Amino acid sequence: xxxxxxxxxxxxxxxxxxxxxxxxxxxxxxxxxxxxxxxxxxxxxxxxxxxxxxxxxxxxxxxxxxxxxxxxxxxxxxxxxxxxxxxxxxxxxxxxxxxxxxxxxxxxxxxxxxxxxxxxxxxxxxxxxxxxxxxxxxxxxxxxxxxxxxxxxxxxxxxxxxxxxxxxxxxxxxxxxxxxxxxxxxxxxxxxxxxxxxxxxxxxxxxxxxxxxxxxxxxxxxxxxxxxxxxxxxxxxxxxxxxxxxxxxxxxxxxxxxxxxxxxxxxxxxxxxxx
Amino acid sequence: xxxxxxxxxxxxxxxxxxxxxxxxxxxxxxxxxxxxxxxxxxxxxxxxxxxxxxxxxxxxxxxxxxxxxxxxxxxxxxxxxxxxxxxxxxxxxxxxxxxxxxxxxxxxxxxxxxxxxxxxxxxxxxxxxxxxxxxxxxxxxxxxxxxxxxxxxxxxxxxxxxxxxxxxxxxxxxxxxxxxxxxxxxxxxxxxxxxxxxxxxxxxxxxxxxxxxxxxxxxxxxxxxxxxxxxxxxxxxxxxxxxxxxxxxxxxxxxxxxxxxxxxxxxxxxxxxx
Numbered sequence: 089x090x091x092x093x094x095x096x097x098x099x100x101x102x103x104x105x106x107x108x109x110x111x112x113x114x115x116x117x118x119x120x121x122x123x124x125x126x127x128x129x130x131x132x133x134x135x136x137x138x139x140x141x142x143x144x145x146x147x148x149x150x151x152x153x154x155x156x157x158x159x160x161x162x163x164x165x166x167x168x169x170x171x172x173x174x175x176x177x178x179x180x181x182x183x184x185x186x187x188x189x190x191x192x193x194x195x196x197x198x199x200x201x202x203x204x205x206x207x208x209x210x211x212x213x214x215x216x217x218x219x220x221x222x223x224x225x226x227x228x229x230x231x232x233x234x235x236x237x238x239x240x241x242x243x244x245x246x247x248x249x250x251x252x253x254x255x256x257x258x259x260x261x262x263x264x265x266x267x268x269x270x271x272x273x274x275x276x277x278x279x280x281x282x283x284x285x286x287x288x289x290x291x292x293x294x295x296x297x298x299x300x301x302x303x304x305x306x307x308x309x310x311x312x313x314x315x316x317x318x319x320x321x322x323x324x325x326x327x328x329x330x331x332x333x334x335x336x337x338x339x340x341x342x343x344x345x346x347x348x349x350x351x352x353x354x355x356x357x358x359x360x361x362x363x
Numbered sequence: 364x365x366x367x368x369x370x371x372x373x374x375x376x377x378x379x380x381x382x383x384x385x386x387x388x389x390x391x392x393x394x395x396x397x398x399x400x401x402x403x404x405x406x407x408x409x410x411x412x413x414x415x416x417x418x419x420x421x422x423x424x425x426x427x428x429x430x431x432x433x434x435x436x437x438x439x440x441x442x443x444x445x446x447x448x449x450x451x452x453x454x455x456x457x458x459x460x461x462x463x464x465x466x467x468x469x470x471x472x473x474x475x476x477x478x479x480x481x482x483x484x485x486x487x488x489x490x491x492x493x494x495x496x497x498x499x500x501x502x503x504x505x506x507x508x509x510x511x512x513x514x515x516x517x518x519x520x521x522x523x524x525x526x527x528x529x530x531x532x533x534x535x536x537x538x539x540x541x542x543x544x545x546x547x548x549x550x551x552x553x554x555x556x557x558x559x560x561x562x563x564x565x566x567x568x569x570x571x572x573x574x575x576x577x578x579x580x581x582x583x584x585x586x587x588x589x590x591x592x593x594x595x596x597x598x599x600x601x602x603x604x605x606x607x608x609x610x611x612x613x614x615x616x617x618x619x620x621x622x623x624x625x626x627x628x629x630x631x632x633x634x635x636x637x
Contacts, residue, residue: 215619218617218619219619221622222619222622225622225623226622278601282597282598282601285597286590286593286594286597291585294584294585294593295584298584298597298600298624299581299623299625300623300624301600301601301624302577302581302600302601302603302604302624303604303619303621303622303623304601305601305602305605306601306604306607306608306618306619307619308605309605309609309618310608310609310612310618310619313609313612328612328615328616328617329614329615330612330613330615332508332510333506333508335508335509335510336509336510337509337510337512337513338510338513339510339513340508340509340510340511340512340513340514340515340517340609340613341513341514341516341517341518343605344518344521344602344605344606344609346602347520347521348524348528348598348599349597349598349599349600349601349602350598351598
């Protein structure tokens with residue numbers, strides 16, 4: 089196949105170098121996040137959002153009414169238990185759970201000979217390895233945000249999506265099936281983060297999610313292109329650099345079908361929250 | 364548009380077209396939620412006007428075409444020695460024309476200034492892709508792979524949708540739509556476009572525009588106050604990132620180079636629009 093292994097390694101090295109720059113940006117966002125959260129977790133939140141989010145995060149209990157809502161709010165805000173129930177923390181924990189599952193799924197995929205073994209397409213293998221590493225970094229970023237807000241880090245996979253992955257495992261008999269599963273996870277992650285970006289009450293939590301959603305969308309774009317080439321029996325065109333002259337016309341657009349990224353398949357905000 | 368049809372395609376084109384059509388249908392399903400978001404934004408004009416923008420100007424990416432870079436998309440070349448003034452004509456034809464600064468003429472501030480900036484960047488992208496398409500049509504750029512042509516046409520169409528969305532916010536707020544482009548960026552693009560001699564060069568220019576737009580939207584997500592504005596930027600940023608990924612792939616570069624999107628190269632509301 090048309091693959092220059094040396095060039096691919098160079099590209100991955102360059103990519104790692106660039107990634108370090110990007111990590112610095114995210115660290116800055118997280119540091120700002122910590123300061124804000126310690127000073128006033130609702131500092132830049134408008135009153136309506138603050139009220140609505142607090143109410144969403146509260147347990148359904150008559151105790152609050154008896155104690156007086158204002159007093160209860162103050163008490164809950166000061167407790168670690170409350171931290172795990174705020175909408176921002178739940179969304180961050182859910183995001184971490186999706187990332188945890190993605191890491192585990194790519195890990196499993198790489199044990200398959202046609203993804204990570206001798207018969208694998210080298211570019212697909214490199215993509216799976218690199219993407220797994222990126223998801224690991226995303227999980228760490230989301231969990232860092234969680235813990236700095238006083239919540240518990242989420243080290244478990246999203247329970248609902250885990251079922252999807254477990255159901256799919258027996259059918260992972262070739263690259264196409266693996267790509268389909270990866271697409272479902274990547275698109276679900278991207279849609280969830282896009283939806284949540286508009287919901288976070290804390291600006292820096294929003295920034296962390298926003299800096300990751302586009303990367304998942306890029307994974308989707310490449311997987312869509314790979315899926316199309318595999319479906320057309322043109323696995324040999326999955327190469328870096330590709331022989332662009334042989335790529336079918338549709339390969340130029342199949343990766344990005346939507347002008348606006350959808351959110352219809354976003355996961356529920358609390359689906360992967362720590363229980 | 365002239366297309367290179369001499370290559371044997373080792374894949375079922377019909378199958379791919381069918382898949383693309385399915386995805387196109389999916390795209391149309393996303394439009395209602397986008398319109399809903401825009402309507403929500405129009406309903407909160409007071410918040411928008413009161414918003415504070417703090418887009419931070421940052422150095423351009425070291426990968427940026429305008430500051431050098433390589434390409435390995437071989438086998439194609441321009442008939443001439445650069446695309447010269449094709450961009451200005453294409454920008455005019457694509458609907459983005461020279462007018463006085465939209466922001467200053469309308470005295471836009473806060474979130475609406477960011478919206479105008481976004482519209483002007485989208486207009487510039489539309490015009491640049493139009494110039495590329497014209498170069499192929501006029502035979503100035505030859506041997507262009509079909510996939511590259513399809514990419515350019517689809518990306519341009521999506522940038523038109525983005526521009527329309529941003530302008531919908533402006534007109535919904537009682538302001539004029541922005542038909543001009545980001546002149547600050549265009550100065551650099553004009554110089555780079557004049558030097559383009561082959562498809563890789565053009566692709567690098569497009570990559571720089573896409574990365575700049577994505578960075579601007581990421582910065583905007585942190586800067587704008589309006590929740591609907593944040594949602595709008597959030598649905599567009601990933602699409603620009605996808606354009607960049609496919610361009611990287613076509614150029615033979617690793618398609619997802621960063622684990623976290625960056626604001627490096629983000630444009631600011633200080634840019635001149637016209």
